[in-house]
Amino acid sequence: MSKKLKIGLFGFGVVGQGLYDITVSRHLNLEIKKIAIKDASKKRSLPSELFTTDRWEILNDPEINTVIELINDAEAAYEIVSYALKNGKNVVSANKKMIALHLEELVQLQRKHDTALLYEGAVCGSIPIIRNLEEYYDNELLYAVSGIFNGSSNYILSKVFNENQTYGDALRKAQELGFAETDPTLDVGGYDAKFKVCIAAAHAYGLFINPDDVLNIGIQNLHLSDMKYVSEKGQKLKLVPVAKKRNDNEVSIYVLPKLVERDDFLYNVENEYNGVSVQAAFADQQFFFGKGAGGHPTGAAVFSDISALRYDYRYEYKKTLVEEKVDFNNEEVIQVYLRFNQQRLLQELPFISIDETFSCKQYHYVVGSVRLADIFNAKDAILADGAFIADTGKYVAHTETLAEEAVCCNID
Amino acid sequence: MSKKLKIGLFGFGVVGQGLYDITVSRHLNLEIKKIAIKDASKKRSLPSELFTTDRWEILNDPEINTVIELINDAEAAYEIVSYALKNGKNVVSANKKMIALHLEELVQLQRKHDTALLYEGAVCGSIPIIRNLEEYYDNELLYAVSGIFNGSSNYILSKVFNENQTYGDALRKAQELGFAETDPTLDVGGYDAKFKVCIAAAHAYGLFINPDDVLNIGIQNLHLSDMKYVSEKGQKLKLVPVAKKRNDNEVSIYVLPKLVERDDFLYNVENEYNGVSVQAAFADQQFFFGKGAGGHPTGAAVFSDISALRYDYRYEYKKTLVEEKVDFNNEEVIQVYLRFNQQRLLQELPFISIDETFSCKQYHYVVGSVRLADIFNAKDAILADGAFIADTGKYVAHTETLAEEAVCCNID
Structure with a gap:
């Protein structure tokens, strides 16, 4: 049977409002008890007693068993989410930056405190x-x-x-x-x-x-x-x-x-x-x-997570x-198109092999194979040059063979 | 923690073999104990003691807690699946005809006997x-x-x-x-x-x-x-x-x-x-x-169901x-293209409105709006005429408005 959820919501932007729209249109066993916002002066569409600017009103409310975190600030989000998980509250978040930066620790917190963090809305909006x-x-x-x-x-x-x-x-x-x-x-x-x-x-x-x-x-x-x-x-x-x-x-x-x-x-x-x-x-x-963005599609993903919490669903990270x-690692070799302004960029970004070159008065481009680690190291130089780099999507078969080919190319 | 599955498999055709390939390439807590086949004389790629032609060797084996049903015959499949569900075995099936024809009863059996029937492989192969x-x-x-x-x-x-x-x-x-x-x-x-x-x-x-x-x-x-x-x-x-x-x-x-x-x-x-x-x-x-067909894609869906049974997953049919x-019901009105041979087919299939007509020596076609129920009733006549009917995908807004339009069209 489904569990009654008492929800504390952080953030009432595009996604928060989308979520609220979805929630009120359903008759489920859940209640949004409090919404924490940053700016108390902003005009809101809902009664003012629903809102607070004090995060502890939600985090320290023993009645609230579920926290929905939909704020922009990744560090504040991290504090809220980790505090909630440590204190027995399940959490739904759509904050990809916060999750990506802290995922390993957040998984440990879930396991240690037997709580769940779901975040379908953080990755590709409505796509499950x-x-x-x-x-x-x-x-x-x-x-x-x-x-x-x-x-x-x-x-x-x-x-x-x-x-x-x-x-x-x-x-x-x-x-x-x-x-x-x-x-x-x-x-x-x-x-x-x-x-x-x-x-x-x-x-x-x-x-x-x-x-x-x-x-x-x-x-x-x-x-x-x-x-x-x-x-x-x-x-x-x-x-x-x-x-x-x-x-x-x-x-x-x-x-x-x-x-x-x-x-x-x-x-x-x-x-x-x-x-x-x-x-x-x-x-x-x-x-x-x-849909990958917008209030309702992301709200739908968040809502699906909330709904799953009613049945004590959690990620198991089985892999x-x-x-x-x-x-x-960054050892993969890919074929790229690189359009650039200054020839010296090619010294910063060593190609394993070059398949095409083009030059005109305004710019140059090359198509060739390059190691990800080398692009990684040359990133600042690429951006500073005004250069544009793109994966051609052509499959590069074997690094070993390629190195040989590269030698051939260089000799040519 | 995951449950040990002892599996009885019915059928060793394209999907069954695809499933076997997947299973042996994983190190999971499961074992295919017996495979029931129809034709004992067919050459098999696996040891003969794994096979039986007697369904009861699986259905009455108390050690087998999971039945995988991958046979063609929908009625035999129904007997196997319902017997297994009634006798405490969970079942995975890819038999869409059997499931579609008996679904309501199969849901009741699952609820009554606290067993699970999963069938992802029955609908669109590998797509979950x-x-x-x-x-x-x-x-x-x-x-x-x-x-x-x-x-x-x-x-x-x-x-x-x-x-x-x-x-x-x-x-x-x-x-x-x-x-x-x-x-x-x-x-x-x-x-x-x-x-x-x-x-x-x-x-x-x-x-x-x-x-x-x-x-x-x-x-x-x-x-x-x-x-x-x-x-x-x-x-x-x-x-x-x-x-x-x-x-x-x-x-x-x-x-x-x-x-x-x-x-x-x-x-x-x-x-x-x-x-x-x-x-x-x-x-x-x-x-x-x-991929919607073929041994490995459908096998992958069946395998995902088996894997889910290890965690006691079951469909809840929440809706x-x-x-x-x-x-x-069949009250919906859609716009169709109908190419036909005999004019009298239009008497069997009454159009609400006709938007285009075309005739040449060999054939005729009309594009117009028609009720699903009327196509349903005229199905035999359509097939017998050699006619071809297709949904144009044009959205028909309101049945009421359409009826009015239809009157206009008829007057025209």
């Missing part, structure tokens, strides 16, 4: 990817999890590529619609997507990774010449986080813009939609598509418990 | 649609669940439309590859898709429906002229089962070929792949894509327990 990794693929061998995890940058790319809007106009529109984070670098720089793919990797591979060790370059430096290159090839450009197995023991994780072919499902994921592609040994290719552990 | 309807959308208001549920007919349509193969050649190829049911009418006539959508409707809407009351017309009568019509419009043809809310109290369910636009996700679902589209009030449009019940 965490639940599926956790439950359905719990014993599947997963080759790769990738996709479009950030609705805001995808919205911008759609407007820029399909409607010829400028990058700036598209970004402003995304912010107006509530898709974008307050700090746009989180979205367009690939940080948001990185936090999400790190969380997914915990469920897909049993890995807890420090996001600082993971490469992320976004669409900040997208230039007309890059758009021309992509369009001429009949492709589209998407910002794609990837977590994939290199072999039985190693996993690569990175976020880069990617050139996407017409027959790829990601090709048709437009605007604020997200898409998650899962490549599994037996289930084969799987694809999940849904962290298996014996055959995998390691994360 | 039942688990998601059951767990993730358990409190969502679902407007519609539809998609491509039959890999075999989709494979045929892909070969016919994209590679100019004949219908007969494509069907034979599908059978060789093990995608098609032994009786092709099950696939190409839309029966298989109907069984699956009826099962999905139990989880999406809490409805137990007799499949005999649900309209299904397939691609049997597909003709060159129909392919020409579809191609000229830049569309594709897919066989699409639909379960959708007409209003707060009524649900429509049907299976028909459908004209699909280029921007529809189903447009890119080719060959043996399946796609499930879920339209939800808050989560909005969601789409799931994966059958809510107070606001919905009813199924």
Whole structure:
């Protein structure tokens, strides 16, 4: 039978209000008792006695057994969530940054204090990817999890590529619609997507990774010449986080813009939609598509977590418990398109092999194979140059063979 | 902690062998103790002492706590599954026909005997649609669940439309590859898709429906002229089962070929792949894509169910327990394309309004609005005429308004 939930809600922004809309339209065994907000002066649509600016009114209320954390500030969120978990309250959060930065500790807290932290809304909005990794693929061998995890940058790319809007106009529109984070670098720089793919990797591979060790370059430096290159090839450009197995023991994780072919499902994921592609040994290719941003879609994911808490559901992180552990590293070699301004960038970013070069008065580009660790080390130089780098999506077969090929190329 | 499963397996065809491959490649707390087969003379890849032709060796073995039913014969499957459930064994089945025909009773048996029946592999192979309807959308208001549920007919349509193969050649190829049911009418006539959508409707809407009351017309009568019509419009043809809310109290369910636009996700679902589209009030449009047929994909779904039984997972059919019940009927009005030979078919199938008519020496077609119940009643006449009918996918707004429009049309 379902458990009565008394809820303390932190944050009443787009997602918090979306959640409230969903909650009141259902007749479930739950009650939102108190809502903690930062700004008491803001006009609210609900009675003022429901609100408080004092977090302890929720955290120290023994009647409240469930905390929903939907605030922006990752550090404050961490304090709230860890305090709640330590004090016997179950928690639902949609704060990907906070979860990605503290996941290993948060899992330990759950185990130690027999409480649950659910966060479907933190990864790809309405798409139930965490639940599926956790439950359905719990014993599947997963080759790769990738996709479009950030609705805001995808919205911008759609407007820029399909409607010829400028990058700036598209970004402003995304912010107006509530898709974008307050700090746009989180979205367009690939940080948001990185936090999400790190969380997914915990469920897909049993890995807890420090996001600082993971490469992320976004669409900040997208230039007309890059758009021309992509369009001429009949492709589209998407910002794609990837977590994939290199072999039985190693996993690569990175976020880069990617050139996407017409027959790829990601090709048709437009605007604020997200898409998650899962490549599994037996289930084969799987694809999940849904709204990745906005109050109601994310609210729906949060609501589904709340609903699951009524039945004492919790993540088991089963893949962290298996014996055959995998390691994360940046040894993977991928083929990239790199458009740049200063030739000296190629000294900072050593290519293993170069397949195409192009130069004109305004800019240069190369297409070639490069190690993730080398992109990681050259990130500042790439961004400072105004360069744009994108994964071509062409599969690079074997590092060993490649090194040999690279030698050949260099001799040529 | 996980429970030790001692498994009795019924059937060792494509899916059974796929399942066995998956099972031996994992180190889990489970054992396949016995495999019941029909034909003892067939050469098997495993030791002969693992096999039996006597079902009771499994059903009456008190050590076996889990039955996996993967046989073709729906009635024999029903006997096996119901006996097992009554005798304290949990069951995993992939037999959509058996489940669709007996679901209400099978749910009662589970509740009465405190046993579990899981059947993810029965609906859309590797796509975890039942688990998601059951767990993730358990409190969502679902407007519609539809998609491509039959890999075999989709494979045929892909070969016919994209590679100019004949219908007969494509069907034979599908059978060789093990995608098609032994009786092709099950696939190409839309029966298989109907069984699956009826099962999905139990989880999406809490409805137990007799499949005999649900309209299904397939691609049997597909003709060159129909392919020409579809191609000229830049569309594709897919066989699409639909379960959708007409209003707060009524649900429509049907299976028909459908004209699909280029921007529809189903447009890119080719060959043996399946796609499930879920339209939800808050989560909005969601789409799931994966392999719908073949030993390993379906085996992966069955395996995921087995894995879930280790943690005593069971479906709760939560939507059958809510107070606001919905009813199924065939009152929905849809717009269809009907290509036919004999004018008298239009007397058997009364259109509410006709939007286009076309005639040439060889055939005629009309595009217009028609009630599902009227198609249902005219099914034999449609098939006998050699006619081909397809949902145009154009939304028909209100039955009332339409009736008025129809009067106008008739006057015209």
